[in-house]
Amino acid sequence: MSLHEEIRAVGDAAVAASRQLAKLTARRKNVILEAMADELANRREEIAEANRRDLDEGKERQLSSAMLDRLELTDKRFDGMVNGLTNVAALKDPVGSKISRWIRPNGLEIRKIRVPIGVIGIIYESRPNVTADAAGLCIKTSNAVVLRGGKESIHSNRAIAAALQEGGQKKGLPPGAVQLIQTTDRDAVRELVQLDDCLDLVIPRGGEALIRAVTEMARVPVIKHYKGICHTYVDAEADPEMALSICENAKCQRPGVCNAMETLLVHKDLAPTFLPRIAERMQARGVELRGDETACGILSDIAAASEEDWSEEYLDMILSVAVVDDVEAAVAHINRYGSSHSDAIITNSDAARKTFLAEVDSSTVYVNASTRFTDGGEFGMGAEIGISTDKLHARGPMGLEELTTYKYVITGKGQIRE
């Protein structure tokens, strides 16, 4: 069987399974999810063994320690994976819920009802727990899922996927509902994302290079975010203590993630007093500052930012700092250099708040809070399949509802069009 035929067969099986999944009740899906969790727990040793094999091979191939860290299924991560499935089972099923309903003058009843998307491809790197997380969210929403993990985690992914499939199928999970691409051939990604008569959506998760490659190749819709260049703008009318606390949190609490602050913008009137204080705070935490001309004039000991700094996602203890004339200038900077992820204003001014919230073209905008809250769990969604900086279908953290679409269901009494 050629690679093309192999991926085609996976796609066809997924479509068939998606038809069966659409018929399952919420109750049945939850029983299946619990069975998937149980089987995973039962095979802890087997999966740990597969994970050790991946780690050994990764060390031989001299993968970076960051990559090896992401690859490792610690006990805590394993428990998280199992609990993730039972937590998803406990969430409300959005499928079949009514978005809106109205009656036309001719008596036609129009209902807009949530339905599954169909078949979803997930393309990801290193973290084997994505295999279970993504499968759980897709099954909960009656979507068939095709998983394509990285070569470095293939043994772990195979062991996890087998547990999910066999556990679920005991309770009625349709074969083909959860499939892992078995080959590590790189061309399989291309074949998969061009399968536009089978896949309804692809969600790539991983580094920017992976996401760009998937987007370039895809013939099916992709929901994604390339990166998170998040800004905090400290307005002239900010409470300085609040601003200090939020900025420190946004930059330092977990600098390696997409919702951490990368650039600080400060109003010119506040800059002379605020910049020395935030610099002291940041430097005490080990953050390197890179400033624009005005910032460097106020803070003599920091490096100058280059033009590239403003569009750099450091994912590290580095912060670029610019002084701006007003909220409009802050908005212009963000819309020019930002990544439409998460941006915050710290202010007590109604006017500045309104301008910022209306004009910053990002999926999540904050007033007087840390950008670190952009997360499905922090939003109260209970689960997250990813974060979108796209404009269409889903923006920001994506939970269960974002894995559904809708159909119009129209009920008549014989109405015909005049």
Added chain:
Amino acid sequence: MSLHEEIRAVGDAAVAASRQLAKLTARRKNVILEAMADELANRREEIAEANRRDLDEGKERQLSSAMLDRLELTDKRFDGMVNGLTNVAALKDPVGSKISRWIRPNGLEIRKIRVPIGVIGIIYESRPNVTADAAGLCIKTSNAVVLRGGKESIHSNRAIAAALQEGGQKKGLPPGAVQLIQTTDRDAVRELVQLDDCLDLVIPRGGEALIRAVTEMARVPVIKHYKGICHTYVDAEADPEMALSICENAKCQRPGVCNAMETLLVHKDLAPTFLPRIAERMQARGVELRGDETACGILSDIAAASEEDWSEEYLDMILSVAVVDDVEAAVAHINRYGSSHSDAIITNSDAARKTFLAEVDSSTVYVNASTRFTDGGEFGMGAEIGISTDKLHARGPMGLEELTTYKYVITGKGQIRE
């Protein structure tokens, strides 16, 4: 200026305009729309003259009579174009409306607010009235629009676009908000749909060949429908009189449109009595029937359908007819051969109705009504930018709401993430 630079300049101007449009109040946008309508009305003669030029050139180039018909701006169509703009002005503006709102335990207020998509490309053929219709819907929703009409209607489109721009700009329409691609170079479409840092969405409107070409080339999201292969399934428990009336309407009332019925499916128990009656009705209207083996056994005077007939969008007085064992077989036929547009069941059975509505994977599903109602106007949306058979963002008729996306607006009191 190269073609690439020309289209890039259009895209950049559209992005700049979209930032300005996002700041306009609903009231200001309505004043602009009224001014666009007025200027269009003022230039009736000038636009008619441009349209005559297109028609003359079209005749010289021996365009089909159907194409020339679509090209012609009759008085009625001209009035419709002007009234379309004032009607859109009168509709409720969805931008800024709240989709949902909740408070997190830490006191963060999360609001999900409708916002414009940004910059929308519309690629269309022949009908010059699309120029005004699409511009009106986009401006109403604060989206900048880049219009690319067919070569055959270039003079009409230029005259209409100039009227819209100049009329709107008198009342504050940002330059760049409504732009028509001036060149008729075919490569301009490719340049446009690959401008993924400027365009947020492309909507192609026209024949299937155009839509497929746009989708193949695009690097930006496309919302579309290729075709409408709509089915009516007459169940064993259908009211035969209602079924006759609905089928006749769905096939004959306007056969050349995407929501007309192309295939009739009849339950095997009803077929012996129903098929002769519907055949008589259809043949009296001049409809050619093409049947499967069972249908041909009951109706001796009709042609046999080939395998291709089941996926053919006739757009004509032709109807394929199949006899099916039950509602599950009808669903399977529709999901296999249909186009996810609009499909109807005629039945008084609760069980058959539920199965059909849940399992037919189409954007609009009907019980006891004609598929001809799939239309923004018939849905009560007041306007329509197109119909989507895609799964993501928008399905079915697309009105103003479907030209918006959302952002999360989060208000805190200094919350930081623990």
